[in-house]
Every structure is written in structure tokens, then in C-alpha cells.
Amino acid sequence: ICTVFPNALNLRPTVFPRDNVFTDMVKVLYKTDTPTNVLPSIHVFNSIGVSIAISHSNDLKKHRWIQISAYILAVLIILSTMFLKQHSVTDVIAAVTMACIIYPFVYVTADKKAPKL
Incomplete structure (x- = not known):
């Protein structure tokens, strides 16, 4: 985009x-x-992406504290970029929108990825 x-x-x-x-x-x-x-x-897009990836990991679902920590860290990163004046609210909204658009392309079900026989 840039x-x-x-x-x-x-x-x-x-x-x-x-x-x-x-x-x-x-x-x-x-x-x-x-x-x-x-x-x-x-910064925001990657924070959301990592949080989503951690939430989808079967190995990390056993460790609930890692998932919660990832969500908290993502929120703190997002807030810090605005408080440190690296990004505006508009930048954050655009990154969240981009994550929502890209999410279905990355995390579709295995049935949809596999060719129909």
C-alpha cells in the first residue's frame, strides 16, 4: 500500500x-x-497476525497463559504505537481492516483448500 x-x-x-x-x-x-x-x-497488523496464529496453534492451545499473554501484548503494542505518536487511530483502523481482509485467505478450513474429488 505504501x-x-x-x-x-x-x-x-x-x-x-x-x-x-x-x-x-x-x-x-x-x-x-x-x-x-x-x-x-x-506494527498493528503484525501484532494481530501473531495473536491469531497463536490462537490457531494446536500446540499452544494447551498453554492458555501464552494465548492470553499474546492478546495482552498485542493490545499494549497497538496502544504504545499511538501513545508514542508513531501511528494515528486511522493507521490502526486500516491495519485492523487489512487483517480482517487477509484472515480468510490464511485460515480457511482444510476442506476448502483440498481439491474436490
Whole structure:
């Protein structure tokens, strides 16, 4: 999508009111992760994809705490991208929409994948 429609955001502050270790961490993040090609958010899309994959794993269904942890981590990643001003709500909605569109292509039943005899 970003190859066809390059995009960017201008949400980030240029001046920080405080100077501490956390502000320094955010400054480093801003330098390494530029606010370009943000729609849809790949952070959000990948978080949703991993959560779905973990929920579909037969081996991981035995470990309920891993599934719950994956969901919690996905929500925290999604929220952190917005709080750190890497993505807007629009980017998140676009990523969720893209995940909903791609989901049926990845997780169709085995009967639908197998050729009919």
C-alpha cells in the first residue's frame, strides 16, 4: 500500500518539556523509526497476525497463559504505537481492516483448500 500511496505523519513533538532517560529513549525511537509509510500500521497488523496464529496453534492451545499473554501484548503494542505518536487511530483502523481482509485467505478450513474429488 505504501509503495503505491506513500504517506507520512506529523504528530511528533519537536521540543520535549523534560529531559530524562525515558525522553531520551523516545528520541532514539524517533530517530530510528521515521513517521513515513505509516498507513496501515505494520506494527498493528503484525501484532494481530501473531495473536491469531497463536490462537490457531494446536500446540499452544494447551498453554492458555501464552494465548492470553499474546492478546495482552498485542493490545499494549497497538496502544504504545499511538501513545508514542508513531501511528494515528486511522493507521490502526486500516491495519485492523487489512487483517480482517487477509484472515480468510490464511485460515480457511482444510476442506476448502483440498481439491474436490
